Amino acid sequence: MQIIDGKAIAAQIKLEIAEEVKQIKQAGGKTPHLAAVLVGHDGGSETYVASKVRTCEEVGFKSSLIRFEDNVTETELLACVDQLNQDPDVDGFIVQLPLPKHISEQKVIEAIDYRKDVDGFHPINVGRMSIGLPCFVSATPAGILELLKRYNIETQGKHCVVLGRSNIVGKPVASLMMQKAYPGDATVTVCHSRTPNIKEMCLQADIIIAALGVPEFLKGDMVKDGAVIIDVGTTRVPSTETKSGFRLKGDVAFNDVSEKASYITPVPGGVGPMTIISLMRNTLLAGKKEIYK
């Protein structure tokens, strides 16, 4: 069994991006600029956005953080999105999800100029991805594919079972794993909360991508020998052992499943660090106007 070290791969890609940014700056080019919009004080969102801003600094990007209180109106938030759309210095921006209940996430996502949508959530980017056109691919699915690529994991003709059907992970990663490419060319089954025979499906899988958000859902007896296990779960559970008072739990019962797996991602240190790096890569592409002019 080999552990897929997302932290190490992310550190390597960070250096690659930093080097490219250095060269852009030396050649007199524009410094890529990522803006992040954060509404409220959700603990998870605060942590993710802080980490995105910090990584921007580490790779040499410019970053801006725009904060709103929970009681911001949808109109105010949409006005902010419009301002960022118009700002020629901002290459790409994200609106951190989830948003308060009184704001339509879909409306906000659709208001973002798809050419600045480095999260890859806009329907134009989602649609282009699903038919294999150049686009911003959302960060977590892109990070998963990058891990498979960097570990030279065979995907062609393999049976890939995706657990979860979210717009952010399950649906896009299923779409990417079936595309005519490497990584891809897999036969994909998507299972979700209404699938009656998940265990039987998982036992047939060569690759399992677990993105349900149910801690330790995937047990050892649900996995065949030699399977590749990608754990996307990041549920925060209370802990007395950490300074923050919580720790992250994946969707995979790691100790149990790792005895069967050929490759497995840990939580933390697997998919998580790759997500942020993929956002940095999308911002670099946005800055270079490589996907959309």
Ligand code: GUN
């Ligand atoms: N909330 C959880 N993951 C993400 C993400 O990748 N982007 C944004 N904007 N919000 C999130």
